[in-house]
Amino acid sequence: MKQVLVFLTDGFADWEASYVCAELNKPNSGYQVKTIAVDLEPKTSMGGLRVLPDYDMSTDLALLDIPMLIVPGGTGWSDPINVQAKELIQHCFEREAGVAAICDATTFLGRHGFLEQHNHTSNSLPDLKLGAPNYSGDEHYVEAQAVVDRQLITANGSAAVEFTKLILEKLNVYQGEVLEQWYGIFKNGIISA
Template sequence: MKKVLVFVTDGFADWEASFVTPQINKPDTGYTVQTIAIDKDPKISMGGLTVLPDYSLQDAPLEFEMLIIPGGTGWRKEKNHQAKKLVDVCFEKDIPVAAICDATTFLGMHGYLDHLKHTGNSLPYLKEGAPHYRGDEHYIEEQSFSDGCLITANGTGALEFTRDILRKLGILEEEQLREWYGLFKNGSVNKVVD
């Protein structure tokens, strides 16, 4: 099974990866979801869910297909910026990175958004949270945006974020993806929204 890693911190926004992880983890996809954190200590989400990480940064797998980084309160804590090592590996090896909400601010703090099209909670929010950010001209006002090996989303775009991830991993074909999105966005498989 090919691995997709979800980076968790104390205070991670559990709902931001809640649509995508069950779709990736279905038995027929060929993928499995595993968690990674700076260490193997249990992490407690904003919703009070306790997650025991599968990996720490010290024993991260050498091969994986994507890194998903939910937002949350943890990205304002310096200790979690150790995740930069893993993100560096992803960019060096062209492994897709998918970040949502404050995880996009974390990427902005470290220059990953300076040369790729991206989105986030808002441009002013991103600039306030990441003072060294220099990607203004590449900022796109969208719920989620994919550019090469980077997927970014604002905190209200979990469905669009999921859609972009599923497309990138090839888990659902376009018609299936439209139906899936329509179901969760509108509560009906008959009404399709692009």
């Protein structure tokens, strides 16, 4: 079974990956969610959930078949210890694995030059430029809740459902009408008869 990795920092925004993790961990999805962090110490989310990472940055990434890396936002992306995440992100881009970043994780991607070659979004363009002073991808910035461009998915912090929808579609977990029904339920509370 392929493992989708979720990168955790102390202060990660637990709700931003909650919808997608629940769907990917269903027995028929073909995927299993595993967590990774800079070390194996427990990480505490903004909501107070303590999570023990499955992997750390000493893991031999070549041994993992990673179809997607999910990078939630949160309060930890300005902590210098988490700069190590760029190694994992680069690994995924080089192997054409998906990288899905939301909220302040998009600022981290912008800070390290991962956005310039893809259409992308973030919390706002001014916020992105403030948090990533070397960012130069203005011409690829899209004012949208969530954006997919090749293997990169980005979303603003209010778009956990849209973020999940794009990931589920990219990983071929749900498609077409089934995907739209899922989205309708979680975005608008609409259950089709």
